[in-house]
Amino acid sequence: MRIAGLMSGTSADGVDVAVIDIKKDNVRVLGFETFEYPKELRKNILDLCYGKTCKVEDICHLNFVLGEVFTESVITLCQKNRIKLSTIDLIGSHGQTIYHNPKGKLFGKKVIRSTLQIAEPSIIAYRTGITTVADFRPKDMAAGGQGAPLVPFADFFLFRDKKLNRAVQNIGGIANVTYLPANCKTENVIAFDTGPGNMIIDGMISIISKGRKKFDRNGSFAEKGRVDKNTLDALLKHPFLKIRPPKSTGREDFGSRYCKYLYDKLIKKRLLPENIIATVTAFTAVSIARAYKRFLPKIPDEVILCGGGARNKILIKMLEQQLGQTKFLLSDELGISSDAKEAVSFAILAYAAVNGIANNITGATGAQKPLVLGKIALP
Amino acid sequence: MRIAGLMSGTSADGVDVAVIDIKKDNVRVLGFETFEYPKELRKNILDLCYGKTCKVEDICHLNFVLGEVFTESVITLCQKNRIKLSTIDLIGSHGQTIYHNPKGKLFGKKVIRSTLQIAEPSIIAYRTGITTVADFRPKDMAAGGQGAPLVPFADFFLFRDKKLNRAVQNIGGIANVTYLPANCKTENVIAFDTGPGNMIIDGMISIISKGRKKFDRNGSFAEKGRVDKNTLDALLKHPFLKIRPPKSTGREDFGSRYCKYLYDKLIKKRLLPENIIATVTAFTAVSIARAYKRFLPKIPDEVILCGGGARNKILIKMLEQQLGQTKFLLSDELGISSDAKEAVSFAILAYAAVNGIANNITGATGAQKPLVLGKIALP
Numbered sequence: 001m002r003i004a005g006l007m008s009g010t011s012a013d014g015v016d017v018a019v020i021d022i023k024k025d026n027v028r029v030l031g032f033e034t035f036e037y038p039k040e041l042r043k044n045i046l047d048l049c050y051g052k053t054c055k056v057e058d059i060c061h062l063n064f065v066l067g068e069v070f071t072e073s074v075i076t077l078c079q080k081n082r083i084k085l086s087t088i089d090l091i092g093s094h095g096q097t098i099y100h101n102p103k104g105k106l107f108g109k110k111v112i113r114s115t116l117q118i119a120e121p122s123i124i125a126y127r128t129g130i131t132t133v134a135d136f137r138p139k140d141m142a143a144g145g146q147g148a149p150l151v152p153f154a155d156f157f158l159f160r161d162k163k164l165n166r167a168v169q170n171i172g173g174i175a176n177v178t179y180l181p182a183n184c185k186t187e188n189v190i191a192f193d194t195g196p197g198n199m200i201i202d203g204m205i206s207i208i209s210k211g212r213k214k215f216d217r218n219g220s221f222a223e224k225g226r227v228d229k230n231t232l233d234a235l236l237k238h239p240f241l242k243i244r245p246p247k248s249t250g251r252e253d254f255g256s257r258y259c260k261y262l263y264d265k266l267i268k269k270r271l272l273p274e275n276i277i278a279t280v281t282a283f284t285a286v287s288i289a290r291a292y293k294r295f296l297p298k299i300p301d302e303v304i305l306c307g308g309g310a311r312n313k314i315l316i317k318m319l320e321q322q323l324g325q326t327k328f329l330l331s332d333e334l335g336i337s338s339d340a341k342e343a344v345s346f347a348i349l350a351y352a353a354v355n356g357i358a359n360n361i362t363g364a365t366g367a368q369k370p371l372v373l374g375k376i377a378l379p
Numbered sequence: 380m381r382i383a384g385l386m387s388g389t390s391a392d393g394v395d396v397a398v399i400d401i402k403k404d405n406v407r408v409l410g411f412e413t414f415e416y417p418k419e420l421r422k423n424i425l426d427l428c429y430g431k432t433c434k435v436e437d438i439c440h441l442n443f444v445l446g447e448v449f450t451e452s453v454i455t456l457c458q459k460n461r462i463k464l465s466t467i468d469l470i471g472s473h474g475q476t477i478y479h480n481p482k483g484k485l486f487g488k489k490v491i492r493s494t495l496q497i498a499e500p501s502i503i504a505y506r507t508g509i510t511t512v513a514d515f516r517p518k519d520m521a522a523g524g525q526g527a528p529l530v531p532f533a534d535f536f537l538f539r540d541k542k543l544n545r546a547v548q549n550i551g552g553i554a555n556v557t558y559l560p561a562n563c564k565t566e567n568v569i570a571f572d573t574g575p576g577n578m579i580i581d582g583m584i585s586i587i588s589k590g591r592k593k594f595d596r597n598g599s600f601a602e603k604g605r606v607d608k609n610t611l612d613a614l615l616k617h618p619f620l621k622i623r624p625p626k627s628t629g630r631e632d633f634g635s636r637y638c639k640y641l642y643d644k645l646i647k648k649r650l651l652p653e654n655i656i657a658t659v660t661a662f663t664a665v666s667i668a669r670a671y672k673r674f675l676p677k678i679p680d681e682v683i684l685c686g687g688g689a690r691n692k693i694l695i696k697m698l699e700q701q702l703g704q705t706k707f708l709l710s711d712e713l714g715i716s717s718d719a720k721e722a723v724s725f726a727i728l729a730y731a732a733v734n735g736i737a738n739n740i741t742g743a744t745g746a747q748k749p750l751v752l753g754k755i756a757l758p
Contacts, residue, residue, distance in 0.1 A: 048435045049435070051436070054434070055430060056427045056428070057484075059438060060478040060480060061486075061491060063495065064493035064520075068491065099435045101436060101440070107420075107440075107447070114439045114499075116439040116442065120521075121754065122517035123518075123521045125518070126518050126521035135501065138499050138501035139502075139505050139756070142501055143505060371505075372757050375500065375754045376755040376757075377518070
């Protein structure tokens with residue numbers, strides 16, 4: 001089965017498209033690209049997301065506009081990679097999240113949790129002539145789940161092993177782990193945010209470079225510094241690290257406000273910039289390792305790394321030091337490029353949906369039971 | 380197959396629920412009821428519809444709230460009619476339209492037409508345990524159609540005849556006809572708004588009674604009056620009546636502003652109130668008859684009446700006088716109560732969707748081709 005996966009993150013930069021072939025459980029990526037949104041479209045989407053008032057007609061319009069944009073991106077990717085559109089059997093689309101409220105809001109005496117993704121799948125299905133599965137979150141929320149994260153199902157599908165206990169460690173802004181015990185079923189999978197990923201490192205680099213640099217390429221800045229043990233110990237007291245999973249975090253915990261506060265404190269302690277970066281890099285590494293030791297049934301035999309942080313050599317070296325026996329590899333080494341993984345995930349979720357395979361991980365979302373998520377739009 | 384149909388109109392009064400059994404092409408209605416929305420919910424929906432600014436979170440929330448409300452109404456109807464929920468195979472839900480823009484809006488150089496119905500089908504499917512088909516409009520619009528009207532497909536399904544040319548005449552606020560030539564296929568069906576239904580009659584009754592009466596029950600007020608021929612001829616010059624179908628009209632043409640203007644004019648002409656009502660009733664009847672004569676390939680052998688106007692005896696009598704050879708009957712006489720027909724229609728549309736039967740009427744919506752409309756949410 002040949003499937004296209006479409007994903008757009010909350011930053012609303014653009015849409016990721018991947019095309020994969022699935023043969024039994026074997027996945028091969030045929031093509032991948034990120035298509036940036038036109039500037040004004042991105043602005044319009046972010047205006048919606050960040051609580052500015054709008055009119056219903058704006059949302060109605062943007063839903064159909066994004067349906068067209070998603071369609072164009074699939075068609076363009078196929079042309080560039082010489083994939084005939086007619087050979088694609090299925091499309092899975094996460095859509096563009098414009099609101100997500102897992103805590104819920106009262107309606108009468110009932111708490112109603114809700115989520116809203118746009119990029120009309122009927123448009124995608126009609127224009128491409130390909131059955132499109134979308135809207136994966138709502139049913140998980142109907143069943144008491146958070147509607148997210150959804151990628152752990154793809155981690156399970158792609159990386160579970162008969163004999164090895166594996167973890168898939170994504171290091172984006174936030175770091176999150178999917179734990180796949182040997183020979184596991186979806187019910188045995190655990191997934192949660194371990195804490196900061198690149199967010200603090202990026203934040204500090206940005207402050208130190210006065211906005212000229214966005215991240216510590218290859219960890220080369222951290223490499224020059226020394227970890228300040230006292231500071232590291234203090235950072236590791238962050239309350240999020242002790243919360244039992246399932247749990248999730250974000251900018252509210254480790255974003256620019258936290259970084260500003262921390263930077264001012266460390267400068268007062270006369271830490272050199274390179275030592276600051278080394279120390280917050282260690283914080284990320286140790287917080288991941290401690291999460292494993294505290295919350296996973298066993299320390300994984302193998303950790304499969306993905307996300308931008310997987311390219312930070314010092315971060316990974318520190319992580320390896322923390323988990324002595326564990327083998328580390330990049331998802332790329334297993335055939336799934338780190339960049340493509342999210343888009344690939346939604347192709348896999350759609351594959352499961354049309355085959356009637358439950359595609360939520362209750363140990364990740366907290367839903368009451370395994371469910372086949374996704375609404376189906378026929379071409 | 381046992382199917383529940385759910386429909387909520389643009390007035391957002393509440394949700395209509397019907398449960399039907401389909402055996403071959405035979406439809407039997409097992410239960411029907413309208414469940415009014417709680418007052419505040421209705422206010423919130425109408426606030427969205429009438430262009431007030433809102434937040435994305437309001438729409439996100441209301442989509443899930445209406446999912447719960449629709450679910451409850453199906454469950455309650457089943458309990459009242461002693462229908463076991465587990466015997467229902469399928470649900471078809473139109474949802475609550477909160478925006479519909481068939482004319483479209485520019486995105487770059489492209490005109491994007493769009494529509495937005497809410498009442499999350501994943502919630503309905505999960506809570507009831509029944510596959511739910513919803514969102515019928517978007518794909519028709521993707522194919523260049525108006526996304527509406529959708530009921531003509533149900534008219535075709537319910538009322539087409541091997542030998543007779545039939546018309547289904549709905550007389551709601553606006554009057555609309557579905558023409559079903561003998562032994563027709565969906566491609567041969569024509570449907571359009573003929574012009575005013577009860578809208579002008581109701582408007583005049585309301586002005587004359589200073590808001591105490593809402594409509595001319597049984598046509599008893601019109602019965603006392605005489606039609607003013609000159610006025611009728613003038614009314615029949617309304618430009619909408621000459622437009623070739625497909626066409627649609629609404630409050631913008633025949634709503635309260637038109638009524639106020641017309642009333643002032645007729646009072647100046649010293650028409651008695653009962654003569655005013657008789658005359659506007661004749662306007663409705665003659666505009667329907669003229670639409671048949673102008674735009675239908677043949678005058679129908681039978682007209683099946685539905686909508687509130689079907690109960691206005693004088694209106695129907697006038698219509699019969701206009702179309703001498705035609706037999707008139709109520710949809711109720713063919714087993715489908717006029718009140719239930721819209722909800723029944725969405726059960727039929729869902730039935731077609733899961734059986735892969737094209738369920739749009741291109742002669743009604745203007746879509747480029749017959750399509751299977753509806754997104755499928757599995758339980």
